[in-house]
Amino acid sequence: MKGTTAGKSGQAGKRAKPAATKPKLLSGGNPQIAKADGDAPVQAYIDAMPGWKSDAGRHLDQLIARTVPEVRKAVKWNSPFYGIEGRGWFLSFHCFTKYIKVTFFSGSSLDPLPPVESKDKNTRYFHVHEGEPLDEELVASWVRQASELPGWVP
Incomplete structure (x- = not known):
């Protein structure tokens, strides 16, 4: 039969699994991606x-890579992180249902300030x-400003 496979158990009619599956979307549509540099x-x-x-995204x-050519990238806690080797992470972003939240870990030192406050006095969004x-x-x-500041080191 076209479009079906028969496994070792002899069950006909099951569709073959696609070679690659999309990552699971967590709350707000945030992709679940394994931690990696x-x-x-x-x-x-x-x-x-x-x-x-x-x-x-x-x-x-x-824009980040163009602005900071030496940027280091990673995925941590299901979010992309951007940093400078030896100085830590300066930026991350995360999907929410209706928007993407861009985080500047030393955002309170930026001029002008990013518009959204955080519970952390140093962070702005x-x-x-x-x-x-x-x-x-x-x-x-x-x-540019954030990349020149000491970053966040987990």
């Missing part, structure tokens, strides 16, 4: 971001919403 796991996370968020990733244009000049300024 490097660009490949970050790209896997971005590819798994649902809907418009994938293009927005790709745009953020490219900005949110990316569907259909809203990204102020690339402002975000690149924050990324």
Whole structure:
């Protein structure tokens, strides 16, 4: 039969599993990606971001890499992290249902301040919403400033 397989147990009619499966989406549509260092796991996370968020995540990733060519990337706690070797992590982002939360770990030292406060006095956020244009000049300024500050070291 076309489109079916018969396993060793003789069960006909079961569909073959696809070669690659998409990562599980956690609450808010955040992709579940295993902790790993490097660009490949970050790209896997971005590819798994649902809907418009994938293009927005790709745009953020490219802006960060263009602004800080020596950036180090990793996925930790189901989020992409960006840092400088020997100085720690300066930025991360995370999917929520209606937006992407971009975290600057030393955001209270940026000028102008990113608009969203945190419970942590050092951290500031900005949110990316569907259909809203990204102020690339402002975000690149924050990324540049943040990359020059001591980062967060877990």
